[in-house]
Amino acid sequence: MKATIVTIGDEILIGQIVDTNSGYIAKALDKIGVQTHEMLSISDDKNHILDTFASLQDKVDLVIITGGLGPTKDDITKKTFCDYFEDVYLRNQEVEDHIVALFAKLNFTPTQVNKDQALLPSKAQVLKNNYGTAAGMWMQKGKTIFVSMPGVPYEMKGIVNEALIPKIVSEFKRPYIVHKTILTYGQGESMVAERIEDWENQLPDFIKLAYLPSPGRVRLRLTARGENEEVLKKAIQENVQSLTKILGDIIVGFDEDETIEVVIGRLLQKAGKTIATAESCTGGKIAQMLTSVTGASNYFRGSVVSYATDTKISVLGVEAQTIEKFSVVSAEVAEEMALGIQKLMKTDYAIATTGNAGPNKGDSDTEVGTVFIALATPNDVIIQEFNFGQPREKVIDRTANKAMELLQKEILKNTFS
Numbered sequence: 001m002k003a004t005i006v007t008i009g010d011e012i013l014i015g016q017i018v019d020t021n022s023g024y025i026a027k028a029l030d031k032i033g034v035q036t037h038e039m040l041s042i043s044d045d046k047n048h049i050l051d052t053f054a055s056l057q058d059k060v061d062l063v064i065i066t067g068g069l070g071p072t073k074d075d076i077t078k079k080t081f082c083d084y085f086e087d088v089y090l091r092n093q094e095v096e097d098h099i100v101a102l103f104a105k106l107n108f109t110p111t112q113v114n115k116d117q118a119l120l121p122s123k124a125q126v127l128k129n130n131y132g133t134a135a136g137m138w139m140q141k142g143k144t145i146f147v148s149m150p151g152v153p154y155e156m157k158g159i160v161n162e163a164l165i166p167k168i169v170s171e172f173k174r175p176y177i178v179h180k181t182i183l184t185y186g187q188g189e190s191m192v193a194e195r196i197e198d199w200e201n202q203l204p205d206f207i208k209l210a211y212l213p214s215p216g217r218v219r220l221r222l223t224a225r226g227e228n229e230e231v232l233k234k235a236i237q238e239n240v241q242s243l244t245k246i247l248g249d250i251i252v253g254f255d256e257d258e259t260i261e262v263v264i265g266r267l268l269q270k271a272g273k274t275i276a277t278a279e280s281c282t283g284g285k286i287a288q289m290l291t292s293v294t295g296a297s298n299y300f301r302g303s304v305v306s307y308a309t310d311t312k313i314s315v316l317g318v319e320a321q322t323i324e325k326f327s328v329v330s331a332e333v334a335e336e337m338a339l340g341i342q343k344l345m346k347t348d349y350a351i352a353t354t355g356n357a358g359p360n361k362g363d364s365d366t367e368v369g370t371v372f373i374a375l376a377t378p379n380d381v382i383i384q385e386f387n388f389g390q391p392r393e394k395v396i397d398r399t400a401n402k403a404m405e406l407l408q409k410e411i412l413k414n415t416f417s
Helices: 021-031 046-056 077-084 093-105 112-118 153-171 189-195 197-201 229-247 260-271 285-291 309-314 320-326 331-345 392-416
Strands: 002-008 035-042 062-066 089-091 119-121 125-127 136-141 144-149 176-185 207-214 217-226 251-254 275-279 300-305 349-355 370-376 381-387
Touching: 002 021, 002 046, 021 035, 021 062, 021 153, 021 176, 035 046, 046 077, 062 153, 077 119, 077 136, 077 144, 093 112, 112 119, 119 136, 125 153, 136 153, 144 153, 176 229, 176 392, 189 197, 189 207, 189 217, 189 229, 197 229, 207 229, 217 229, 229 251, 251 260, 260 285, 260 392, 275 285, 275 331, 285 300, 285 392, 300 331, 309 320, 309 331, 320 331, 331 349, 331 370, 331 381, 349 392, 370 392, 381 392
Parallel strands: 002 035, 002 062, 062 144, 275 300, 275 349
Antiparallel strands: 089 119, 125 136, 136 144, 176 217, 176 251, 207 217, 349 370, 370 381
8 A cells, every 4th residue: 555645735835844654654654564666745726736645646545634624714725626626615513512621721712713623525524633723634535545744743733643644544455664763872774784795685575675875874674574474573582683783783673662761771770870972073963962861860860061162161060271281172171071970960870072073173173073982880980082084073972872872872881791
């Protein structure tokens, strides 16, 4: 079963907002065995919308549209739906009652414009929107199902989870899709590919491997498609086991949600240890990664973003003489930052970063891209120097990822060795 996802809105095309809806919908479809064939973003133009619908009809099984369902005149998707299906509006009393109740909860009275959100194509099957006034619509023409949903992300997500996915599951027979993601740190895509070349060559035809690289990390995603779910799961498990024997030294987790920050959080909680960060060139990114995990307050004590040189001195206790002698971007300053935040926050572990992310050198003459990462452990301080090149965003991302990699390895060594 193939689907095309269409987002409607000039605000997307001019870069005013970023389309996050398509990714969410595609992931939800993938979980139930529906393959997303393509994603399109089109303008708020009636003819453009009609042409797009016509071009997709009978070529894919499912067209999912978001956007253009609001109550104002610039929201034209519903009217265009009516025209494409040669249909007329009919007031849906259940939807209107929902709109009135929704406004009553907010102590407001809906206007007629709000109530007219209940005017829907007469042939449409309604997908209830529990979080807004614009109902989802399900209509069929030829061999293709067309689904229209509001563009507001939380409303779209509600309809997808509570109405759309259950309806697809109940009405269509779909192949099974089994995914397994392996998260690796510390080696680039080409090096990983070289290490697993023989393993990759022996994968069965129904299993595909995708490399998903980002600065400092590579995700390997295995995807198996077929009619027998148990066969797929067994094949995936066997191939992951053999892959782990090859890449065990750089694998830090499995599955999409098994990020390194999740793994580190679990390790810290299991060991009963705590951590804090002192960040300069990374600007709080490491702290953000750590606190993105539910329950991080059990082990993360806090962070100081000591971006200015005098903050390193006054808050973290870095010696002015150290900065004067070695420069603010140096192993010595990184070490004092790590020890300073460890003492300040009373933690077992502490990460510190200082470097030239660029494009200018700032308070140091050190080459742009140079970074020092210091990791204070319960026993000592480990300091490493890197040059991550440019651009600035790459330096920041790779520094944060490398710091997490070093932290994970040290926790394992100190706790479980």
